[in-house]
Amino acid sequence: MPLHITIYSKYPLKCSEALCGHRRYSPRPQGGTKCGEILPIPMDCRLGNHNYIPGDVRSILSHGRTDGMYSYKKSLLDTGVFAVKLKTYNLCQNEKTKDFRKIQEKRKKKKETDDPEIEALSTRLWPPFGHPKEEINPGDIKVFTDLPISKKTLEGLKAHNFTTPTDIQRESLMFGLKGHDILGAAKTGSGKTLAFLIPILETLFKQRYTPSFGMAALVISPTRELAFQSYDVLKKIGKLHDLSFGLVTGGMHLREEAQRMHSTNVVICTPGRLLQHFEQTPNFTADELKILVLDEADRILHMGFKDTMNAILESLPKQRQTLLFSATQTKSVKDLARLSLKKPIYVSVHEKAKETTPATLDQRYIICEMQDKVNTLWSFLRSHRHKKILVFLSCCKQTRYLYQVLKKMHPGLTVLCLHGHMKQHQRMEVYHTFSRKQHAVLLATDVAARGLDFPVVNWVVQMDKPENTDTYIHRVGRTARYEKSGEALLVLLPSEEDKMVEDLRKRKIPIVKLKVSKKRVFDVTKKLESLCASEKEMKDNAQKAFLSVMKTLYVLDKASFQSVDVEAFAASLGLVQAPKLPFLEKSKKIGTVSKKEGLAGDQKVHMVAEEQEDEKESDGNTSTEDEDSDEDEEGEEKIRKDIKSNGPTLNFGVISDEDDENNDDEGKDDDGIYKVIKNVTVEPEILGHEKIELVEDGRSRKKKSRAKEKLKLLKYTKRVMFDEEGNVEKDDSEDEEQGLNIDAAKQRMRDQDKLDKEEQRKRIREMHREKRLKQKEKRRIAELEKRGQETEETEVILGSAHGENEIEDAVQDSDVETNDEDRNDIGSDQMNGSDDASSDSDEEPVPKRRRLEAEESDDDEEDTESDDEIDSEAEEDDEVVETQTIAREEEAVLALLGGNS
Numbered sequence: 001m002p003l004h005i006t007i008y009s010k011y012p013l014k015c016s017e018a019l020c021g022h023r024r025y026s027p028r029p030q031g032g033t034k035c036g037e038i039l040p041i042p043m044d045c046r047l048g049n050h051n052y053i054p055g056d057v058r059s060i061l062s063h064g065r066t067d068g069m070y071s072y073k074k075s076l077l078d079t080g081v082f083a084v085k086l087k088t089y090n091l092c093q094n095e096k097t098k099d100f101r102k103i104q105e106k107r108k109k110k111k112e113t114d115d116p117e118i119e120a121l122s123t124r125l126w127p128p129f130g131h132p133k134e135e136i137n138p139g140d141i142k143v144f145t146d147l148p149i150s151k152k153t154l155e156g157l158k159a160h161n162f163t164t165p166t167d168i169q170r171e172s173l174m175f176g177l178k179g180h181d182i183l184g185a186a187k188t189g190s191g192k193t194l195a196f197l198i199p200i201l202e203t204l205f206k207q208r209y210t211p212s213f214g215m216a217a218l219v220i221s222p223t224r225e226l227a228f229q230s231y232d233v234l235k236k237i238g239k240l241h242d243l244s245f246g247l248v249t250g251g252m253h254l255r256e257e258a259q260r261m262h263s264t265n266v267v268i269c270t271p272g273r274l275l276q277h278f279e280q281t282p283n284f285t286a287d288e289l290k291i292l293v294l295d296e297a298d299r300i301l302h303m304g305f306k307d308t309m310n311a312i313l314e315s316l317p318k319q320r321q322t323l324l325f326s327a328t329q330t331k332s333v334k335d336l337a338r339l340s341l342k343k344p345i346y347v348s349v350h351e352k353a354k355e356t357t358p359a360t361l362d363q364r365y366i367i368c369e370m371q372d373k374v375n376t377l378w379s380f381l382r383s384h385r386h387k388k389i390l391v392f393l394s395c396c397k398q399t400r401y402l403y404q405v406l407k408k409m410h411p412g413l414t415v416l417c418l419h420g421h422m423k424q425h426q427r428m429e430v431y432h433t434f435s436r437k438q439h440a441v442l443l444a445t446d447v448a449a450r451g452l453d454f455p456v457v458n459w460v461v462q463m464d465k466p467e468n469t470d471t472y473i474h475r476v477g478r479t480a481r482y483e484k485s486g487e488a489l490l491v492l493l494p495s496e497e498d499k500m501v502e503d504l505r506k507r508k509i510p511i512v513k514l515k516v517s518k519k520r521v522f523d524v525t526k527k528l529e530s531l532c533a534s535e536k537e538m539k540d541n542a543q544k545a546f547l548s549v550m551k552t553l554y555v556l557d558k559a560s561f562q563s564v565d566v567e568a569f570a571a572s573l574g575l576v577q578a579p580k581l582p583f584l585e586k587s588k589k590i591g592t593v594s595k596k597e598g599l600a601g602d603q604k605v606h607m608v609a610e611e612q613e614d615e616k617e618s619d620g621n622t623s624t625e626d627e628d629s630d631e632d633e634e635g636e637e638k639i640r641k642d643i644k645s646n647g648p649t650l651n652f653g654v655i656s657d658e659d660d661e662n663n664d665d666e667g668k669d670d671d672g673i674y675k676v677i678k679n680v681t682v683e684p685e686i687l688g689h690e691k692i693e694l695v696e697d698g699r700s701r702k703k704k705s706r707a708k709e710k711l712k713l714l715k716y717t718k719r720v721m722f723d724e725e726g727n728v729e730k731d732d733s734e735d736e737e738q739g740l741n742i743d744a745a746k747q748r749m750r751d752q753d754k755l756d757k758e759e760q761r762k763r764i765r766e767m768h769r770e771k772r773l774k775q776k777e778k779r780r781i782a783e784l785e786k787r788g789q790e791t792e793e794t795e796v797i798l799g800s801a802h803g804e805n806e807i808e809d810a811v812q813d814s815d816v817e818t819n820d821e822d823r824n825d826i827g828s829d830q831m832n833g834s835d836d837a838s839s840d841s842d843e844e845p846v847p848k849r850r851r852l853e854a855e856e857s858d859d860d861e862e863d864t865e866s867d868d869e870i871d872s873e874a875e876e877d878d879e880v881v882e883t884q885t886i887a888r889e890e891e892a893v894l895a896l897l898g899g900n901s
């Protein structure tokens with residue numbers, strides 16, 4: 001059925017405007033159609049460079065604006081439209097004129113202020129014929145004001161303390177401002193974001209863009225967090241411009257975004273979401289695009305995003321400026337051809353640097369068996385409680401499980417996690433919390449590996465080997481950013497060492513080998529076991545984590561996969577028994593099928609993709625030519641000496657108050673902890689990347705795994721056995737096999753509890769003893785001094801020569817009593833957080849308070865965040881208890897004195 005569209009407008013519209021109006025054309029009040037007039041759609045409708053097909057709804061809606069000037073009665077997605085009916089609002093003449101005047105006045109004012117500046121800037125950048133050419137040498141650029149940048153941008157930069165450009169900004173900005181295509185490469189944390197945001201603002205300013213003009217610049221980022229970060233910086237520095245900025249990432253409301261898209265000048269987005277808008281948002285086109293930026297270009301152009309990016313690039317006009325930035329820039333001709341770059345300028349400021357990673361970054365690695373990783377991580381966190389740490393793990397499920405476990409075990413600092421299976425609002429919350437915190441640990445997958453600029457991260461710990469050296473560079477780049485220092489620790493399996501170290505060496509990444517001091521690694525296996533036994537969800541997650549890690553390892557590195565002691569690794573995650581590895585069976589089957597039938601390349605899928613997040617890519621085929629580097633012989637010699645004299649150790653230890661105190665001293669954490677055993681020096685060589693592909697059909701795998709899950713659930717159904725007399729018998733062996741022997745687990749928990757309490761008691765006893773001795777010593781000295789001054793008469797009053805011994809005995813008795821009470825309360829409160837009636841008395845206010853803390857801390861987020869407070873309160877509590885002990889000692893002394901007298 002033919003369809004009529006009614007378009008309501010404040011002003012009469014011309015037919016061409018209504019049908020195929022260009023967003024850059026403002027509505028004209030004069031002329032146009034009469035209200036209520038029905039117009040047939042002309043067969044050949046043309047305006048400027050744009051051709052519109054009659055009846056194409058997009059062309060009708062393309063005039064859409066969200067600034068209130070037009071509104072449509074209907075938003076139509078139907079085809080077959082052949083006529084439009086235009087209607088004006090029933091506005092009085094005055095209102096029409098007032099509105100229009102306002103707009104005109106604003107434009108006039110803007111023109112007056114901006115035009116001379118735009119002209120001056122343009123002259124500096126592109127001097128007209130006859131004008132002297134201004135050559136700006138990057139070396140001469142000391143401050144941003146030396147560059148032809150608008151006042152609005154300069155003020156925005158200054159307001160956020162950006163006054164001196166970094167190397168990459170100095171080298172690339174002139175090209176960017178002049179409109180060249182750029183391939184920018186610089187170390188992590190060197191300020192690449194401003195190097196592409198400034199040219200965007202300046203180009204749109206010089207072209208007099210306003211929000212109603214629609215999208216003119218696109219920044220594509222690989223992750224939502226990175227997109228948000230760039231959007232945040234853009235908002236800050238572009239605050240004074242009359243431009244609109246929009247963040248378009250997954251996890252937001254598509255419809256709300258769609259409404260704003262038409263009036264957004266700079267869109268910062270992730271590839272998937274952008275494509276969704278191209279496909280689903282009526283009226284959204286990129287016809288007016290002037291600048292395209294690919295942040296982390298090598299990542300965006302490879303594997304995971306390949307098809308999406310190809311589709312996006314097809315929708316973009318070829319006539320545009322393209323800027324590509326990354327710390328590991330692609331030089332692949334194929335990639336560049338896809339982007340239709342025009343004479344791109346390669347700006348690589350650190351290419352000739354001695355090292356690929358920041359000079360202020362200390363890099364070490366340790367060798368650790370799979371089953372020791374959790375203990376190592378725990379011990380590391382306990383000994384770095386006053387640091388901000390980013391821990392990288394290989395897959396989401398492992399990240400989630402370790403996060404749950406660590407939160408329950410309270411390492412003494414805030415525990416957070418970030419991975420691709422989290423909801424968007426949770427991801428953003430974690431991003432902000434970790435940015436804000438001074439001391440925290442963030443467990444993350446590679447979703448946090450690139451671009452994120454968390455302030456002052458002290459440590460980057462890679463618990464699992466990165467896929468390749470590029471990922472390594474980006475991961476460690478989360479610390480030691482912009483003139484700050486940082487430390488990185490890479491944990492390798494013995495089988496991974498040779499290749500990884502060699503790859504790093506080739507890539508000019510200096511790394512030092514350390515050895516772990518086994519003595520100081522705290523064993524938490526039993527705690528994990530208890531947790532798994534007490535909570536089914538925990539156990540399930542442990543199993544999932546186990547399978548996920550094994551699968552990732554299987555796909556990425558078969559040799560390492562085979563070297564893993566599966567049972568020991570499962571036990572280290574708290575599992576009684578190692579779950580079966582179903583993917584081994586599957587891959588065997590698929591292997592035979594693919595051999596027989598010869599699967600085509602596009603039928604093959606990466607098995608690992610299921611385990612890793614949606615946005616993760618496999619190894620790229622970037623190659624980088626490295627320059628010669630001088631070896632630091634002096635440094636090497638020193639290291640050799642160190643090895644001889646000290647021997648290799650890495651001490652984590654540290655679960656005592658003394659350590660806590662030490663940790664307060666920033667920078668002292670690692671003193672004496674690490675000893676160098678090997679220094680990997682870097683040599684220049686061209687890096688070759690390898691690609692691992694495995695075959696399996698994604699859908700059928702998912703179906704199968706769902707069926708398996710159901711089967712697993714069936715297995716959990718309890719089998720009831722009866723003895724000869726018909727009584728129910730308990731089948732312990734089966735429970736144990738399933739990891740469900742609750743009684744045994746409870747017993748294990750109780751044992752562990754006892755051990756923990758004992759340890760705690762010892763510690764407190766030791767601490768009290770030391771303090772008591774000190775106090776006693778002080779008193780004795782005071783006593784001696786006093787005695788020297790006292791008369792013989794006073795000595796007679798004090799009593800016999802046994803007096804002093806009696807006093808000491810009494811004090812010791814009272815000490816013993818007090819300490820026992822303390823021990824019980826502190827032990828039970830700290831370990832169980834349970835109620836203890838005896839601690840309700842007035843004499844014991846401290847444990848009660850702590851118990852309340854413990855109860856409150858059951859709310860997980862709050863819980864970990866208040867850990868530091870709990871720790872410090874615990875110390876205060878100990879002091880209160882100590883004061884009470886001393887008071888009792890004094891009471892005892894007085895009592896004795898009274899008795900004697």
Ligand SMILES: Nc1ncnc2c1ncn2[C@@H]1O[C@H](COP(=O)(O)OP(=O)(O)OP(=O)(O)O)[C@@H](O)[C@H]1O
Nearest residue numbers: 162164165166188189190191192193327451453482
């Ligand atoms: N000119 C400047 N003056 C002062 N600080 C700057 C300047 N440019 C950038 N920074 C700061 O340096 C830090 C790193 O910048 P940015 O995130 O742009 O680095 P990057 O090179 O993109 O890093 P990555 O490769 O990890 O993405 C940020 O905290 C930023 O605020």
